[in-house]
Amino acid sequence: MATKTFKLNTGQDIPAIGLGTWQSEPGKVRTAVAEALKAGYRLIDCAYCYGNEEEVGQGLADAFAEGVVKREDVFVVSKVWATYTTRCELGLQKSLKSLGLDYVDLFLVHWPLLMNPEGNDDRFPKLPNGERDIIRSHNHVDTWKQMEKLLATGKTKAIGVSNYSKRYLEQLLPHATVVPAVNQIENHPALPQQEIVDLCKEKGIHIMAYSPLGSTGGPLFTAEPVVKVAEKHGVKPSAVLLSYHLPRGSTVLAKSVTPERIRENLNLIELDAEDMKLLNDYSDKLTKEGKLQRFVYPPFGVDFGFPDKS
Numbered sequence: 464m465a466t467k468t469f470k471l472n473t474g475q476d477i478p479a480i481g482l483g484t485w486q487s488e489p490g491k492v493r494t495a496v497a498e499a500l501k502a503g504y505r506l507i508d509c510a511y512c513y514g515n516e517e518e519v520g521q522g523l524a525d526a527f528a529e530g531v532v533k534r535e536d537v538f539v540v541s542k543v544w545a546t547y548t549t550r551c552e553l554g555l556q557k558s559l560k561s562l563g564l565d566y567v568d569l570f571l572v573h574w575p576l577l578m579n580p581e582g583n584d585d586r587f588p589k590l591p592n593g594e595r596d597i598i599r600s601h602n603h604v605d606t607w608k609q610m611e612k613l614l615a616t617g618k619t620k621a622i623g624v625s626n627y628s629k630r631y632l633e634q635l636l637p638h639a640t641v642v643p644a645v646n647q648i649e650n651h652p653a654l655p656q657q658e659i660v661d662l663c664k665e666k667g668i669h670i671m672a673y674s675p676l677g678s679t680g681g682p683l684f685t686a687e688p689v690v691k692v693a694e695k696h697g698v699k700p701s702a703v704l705l706s707y708h709l710p711r712g713s714t715v716l717a718k719s720v721t722p723e724r725i726r727e728n729l730n731l732i733e734l735d736a737e738d739m740k741l742l743n744d745y746s747d748k749l750t751k752e753g754k755l756q757r758f759v760y761p762p763f764g765v766d767f768g769f770p771d772k773s
């Protein structure tokens with residue numbers, strides 16, 4: 464199952480599971496990336512904002528040098544950070560330099576906003592009052608126009624978005640010459656974001672599901688239906704949460720810096736219709752009760768159009 468792939472609208476194959484690197488600490492992420500590639504991962508999800516692309520690049524270089532895998536067999540993703548959304552090529556160039564690569568396979572708009580490129584910090588500029596320094600007049604469609612130009616440079620094989628709600632996609636798509644290959648969003652049974660998943664499916668945009676375990680510490684491991692399905696199959700809740708995305712047709716990103724967990728997370732299982740009904744009923748119940756759980760929502764103070772946050 465770990466070798467399963469999906470087709471992007473570019474014709475590229477994208478693996479069904481990838482290693483996440485957000486909050487992967489220095490001193491650990493190099494080994495994590497190399498171990499993951501040894502274990503069979505073929506997708507590494509990175510971002511300029513994570514501040515660790517140099518070390519991720521060292522992990523990739525280790526695996527290439529040891530002959531574990533060739534560059535062309537790994538699907539590398541990076542993202543343009545919000546202080547670079549008027550300077551996408553520079554953002555990409557900086558990521559490539561850190562990663563030690565000539566190209567990435569997919570480059571995403573990390574969040575649809577602009578933070579002051581001339582602010583008091585490269586990644587998280589703040590105003591004197593402590594609020595985030597955001598340029599509110601910026602139109603995210605202008606960022607996409609820049610992203611489209613990157614394809615001709617050969618520095619990325621595909622372009623896509625991240626954290627795009629249905630509302631934002633509907634603003635973007637009428638102006639897009641290139642339909643995003645991917646929308647990377649938080650996705651799990653406690654935040655199914657079905658309206659986005661359905662729209663993306665209709666438009667040929669592949670979903671990459673992030674924070675599938677509920678992010679740091681895996682808070683979804685104890686969710687009752689997840690435990691129930693795990694017991695039925697004799698697997699850990701983590702396996703259920705990761706496998707949930709296969710029948711949904713999405714790629715899932717699992718972050719770990721723990722070699723044993725990195726390996727075990729590759730053991731995806733086939734959930735049957737009964738399992739998916741249990742998990743979907745749980746999603747419906749949380750939706751009706753207004754108890755959906757969004758674990759990743761940086762305090763930008765911007766309405767991105769997500770129904771649970773608008």
Ligand SMILES: NC(=O)c1ccc[n+]([C@@H]2O[C@H](COP(=O)([O-])OP(=O)(O)OC[C@H]3O[C@@H](n4cnc5c(N)ncnc54)[C@H](OP(=O)(O)O)[C@@H]3O)[C@@H](O)[C@H]2O)c1
Binds near residue numbers: 484509573647673
């Ligand atoms: N586009 C975006 O805005 C965005 C936002 C968030 C995330 N992402 C991407 O998606 C990736 C995954 O999301 P995430 O990092 O938020 O969280 P996640 O993958 O849902 O959860 C990671 C947490 O679960 C732990 N864990 C992993 N496997 C485990 C297992 N088998 N058993 C027990 N604990 C386990 C990890 O601990 P250890 O590491 O200590 O093992 C870590 O604390 C990110 O790393 C990033 O690449 C993208």
